[in-house]
Amino acid sequence: MRLQKRERQEKLAALLEGNPLMTDGDLAEHFSVSVQTVRLDRMELGIPELRERLKDMASRSLDDVKALPIDEVIGDILDIELDKRAVSVFDVTEDHVFQRNGIARGHHLFAQANSLAVAVIDDELALTAKSELEFRKPVHAGDRVVAKAEVLPAGGKPHRSIVRVVSTVGEEPVFTGIFEMYRTHERGKEGQQ
Amino acid sequence: MRLQKRERQEKLAALLEGNPLMTDGDLAEHFSVSVQTVRLDRMELGIPELRERLKDMASRSLDDVKALPIDEVIGDILDIELDKRAVSVFDVTEDHVFQRNGIARGHHLFAQANSLAVAVIDDELALTAKSELEFRKPVHAGDRVVAKAEVLPAGGKPHRSIVRVVSTVGEEPVFTGIFEMYRTHERGKEGQQ
DNA sequence: ACCGGATTAGCACTTGGTACTAACATCAGT
DNA sequence: ACTGATGTTAGTACCAAGTGCTAATCCGGT
Numbered sequence: 001m002r003l004q005k006r007e008r009q010e011k012l013a014a015l016l017e018g019n020p021l022m023t024d025g026d027l028a029e030h031f032s033v034s035v036q037t038v039r040l041d042r043m044e045l046g047i048p049e050l051r052e053r054l055k056d057m058a059s060r061s062l063d064d065v066k067a068l069p070i071d072e073v074i075g076d077i078l079d080i081e082l083d084k085r086a087v088s089v090f091d092v093t094e095d096h097v098f099q100r101n102g103i104a105r106g107h108h109l110f111a112q113a114n115s116l117a118v119a120v121i122d123d124e125l126a127l128t129a130k131s132e133l134e135f136r137k138p139v140h141a142g143d144r145v146v147a148k149a150e151v152l153p154a155g156g157k158p159h160r161s162i163v164r165v166v167s168t169v170g171e172e173p174v175f176t177g178i179f180e181m182y183r184t185h186e187r188g189k190e191g192q193q
Numbered sequence: 194m195r196l197q198k199r200e201r202q203e204k205l206a207a208l209l210e211g212n213p214l215m216t217d218g219d220l221a222e223h224f225s226v227s228v229q230t231v232r233l234d235r236m237e238l239g240i241p242e243l244r245e246r247l248k249d250m251a252s253r254s255l256d257d258v259k260a261l262p263i264d265e266v267i268g269d270i271l272d273i274e275l276d277k278r279a280v281s282v283f284d285v286t287e288d289h290v291f292q293r294n295g296i297a298r299g300h301h302l303f304a305q306a307n308s309l310a311v312a313v314i315d316d317e318l319a320l321t322a323k324s325e326l327e328f329r330k331p332v333h334a335g336d337r338v339v340a341k342a343e344v345l346p347a348g349g350k351p352h353r354s355i356v357r358v359v360s361t362v363g364e365e366p367v368f369t370g371i372f373e374m375y376r377t378h379e380r381g382k383e384g385q386q
Numbered sequence: 387a388c389c390g391g392a393t394t395a396g397c398a399c400t401t402g403g404t405a406c407t408a409a410c411a412t413c414a415g416t
Numbered sequence: 417a418c419t420g421a422t423g424t425t426a427g428t429a430c431c432a433a434g435t436g437c438t439a440a441t442c443c444g445g446t
Contacts, residue, residue, distance in 0.1 A: 005392070021251060023433065034394050039435085049434055051401085054247040058214060061254035074300065106307050106321040107267070111300035118299075127331065128299040133324045198423070216402065227425050232404085242403055244432090 008033070009041050020053045074111040075147065082122035083161070085150045088112060092143045104139040109167060109175045116149045117163040123183040129160070130180040137174045145169055159183055201226070202234050213246045267304040268340065275315035276354070278343045281305060285336045297332040302360060302368045309342045310356040316376040322353070323373040330367045338362055352376055 008031055015030070016022065024042070028035045042049070048056075075090035090112045096104050110133060118126050139145060145167050152162040159182055167175040201224055208223070209215065217235070221228040235242070241249075268283035283305045290297050303326060311319050332338060340360040347353045352375060360368040 019255075021248065021255075025433080036395070037393055040393080051244065051247070051433070054244070054251045055214065057251040057254055058247045061250055062212075062214075101318055103320060105304075106311075107300060107304035110303050110307070111298075114298075114300050114303070125294055127296065128326075128328050130328070131326045133321075133326070135321050135323070138320065218402080229426070230424055233424080244402070 009045055012038070012041055013045055013047065016047060016053070020057060021050070023050055074108070074115045077116070077119060080120060082120065083151050084120075085148065086116050086120040087149070088116045088147050090145045090147070092139055092141055092145060094141050097141050102140055104141075104143070106135055109135065109139065109145065110177070112145060112147050113149070113165040113167060113175065113177045114179065116147050117165060117179040117181060120149045120151060120163060121161055121181050121183055123185050125184045127182045128179055129182045131177055133175070133177045135175055137172060139169055139174050143169045145174065202238055205231070205234055206238055206240065209240060209246070213250065214243070216243055267301070267308045268338070270309070270312060273313060275313065276344050277313075278341065279309050279313040280342070281309045281340050283338045283340070285332055285334055285338060287334045290334050295333055297336070299328055302328065302332065302338065303370070305338060305340050306342070306358040306360060306368065306370045307372065309340050310358055310372040310374060313342045313344060313356060314354055314374050314376055316378050318377045320375045321372055322375045324370055326368070326370045328368055330365055332362060332367050336362045338367065
């Protein structure tokens with residue numbers, strides 16, 4: 001019954017992949033097989049015991065807490081010239097769309113554009129003060145959204161800059177936003193690097 | 194030496210908060226105290242044993258994988274009356290702020306408000322078409338943001354609704370947004386419940 | 387009928403605990 | 417100085433979920 005063994009081991013590995021919190025006893029019951037057989041299977045598959053699996057997950061999830069906040073910018077910045085212009089790209093996945101209709105939730109498009117607007121400002125503190133948005137076309141999972149930002153003359157207001165962002169999928173504009181940004185330092189201090 | 198005990202227990206709790214992977218033995222060594230004392234301390238503090246802590250972390254990190262994409266709505270909706278008004282609350286954590294200055298990134302405030310605007314519309318398909326935002330005050334980690342949405346007369350435009358959202362921390366308004374929403378069905382079909 | 391891989395059983399041992407009991411230690415109050 | 421409360425340590429029995437090892441048994445193919 002060579003096939004049975006192989007099949008069982010494959011299913012066992014898959015099972016533990018999805019739900020690592022099962023004891024050998026649980027697994028034995030699930031496959032109607034003895035605990036020892038489950039142990040042998042784990043040996044052969046190189047799967048560690050429950051406690052080791054838990055420890056792994058726990059320490060990995062500790063790292064995750066530190067790893068998560070590295071989304072300072074939503075989307076990958078491809079090109080940037082401070083206080084002038086910037087380009088970023090953002091790939092829309094299933095995670096970003098309404099399950100209802102498959103259309104990307106607005107806040108993701110906003111997040112990409114807003115992040116870019118913040119990034120393009122050459123100042124250690126840049127905050128969004130106001131903005132006007134237009135969602136022109138629905139965006140779907142699989143779409144690659146390219147956002148282009150350009151910094152416009154602030155119109156004389158101190159500590160302010162205007163950033164205009166246009167996001168496109170292919171050639172089609174899907175989103176536009178005007179961001180009025182607050183900054184601590186006046187524009188033009190190129191000496192800061 | 195009542196103080197010593199209290200102090201030790203505080204440090205012990207803090208220690209496990211930061212690094213839950215320590216055995217009673219590790220802790221005993223760290224505090225130069227017997228294992229039994231550590232156990233008593235854990236009892237008094239209601240801290241479960243190592244394995245339970247690992248199991249908790251592991252299952253939590255499993256949930257996280259499933260829980261993250263289920264952010265159909267950012268923030269918890271406290272109250273909602275379709276096509277009229279809705280309230281949601283969103284707790285800002287370290288994960289939502291710029292590490293630079295501790296100020297919440299704009300897209301989180303937008304996401305809460307926009308989610309609420311979508312939720313309050315009584316239609317199977319509601320999309321944001323345009324919006325105007327104002328970020329009035331910086332929001333910090335630990336702040337609890339309460340967003341209130343009200344649906345305004347659409348001004349005669351077909352398939353449109355206007356939603357006004359005001360977000361506050363305490364009594365202070367921190368964010369306001371006007372959302373022009375697109376909907377498939379005209380307003381007024383109350384029969385749907 | 388016999389061989390070999392697969393399976394099962396049994397036992398001793400390990401970790402990191404719980405639950406409980408008992409012995410000290412230390413200090414305060416009278 | 418004696419008593420009591422509080423805190424600390426020690427020791428025992430027990431548990432879950434394993435490892436590691438040996439031995440027995442099953443079952444199919446030739």
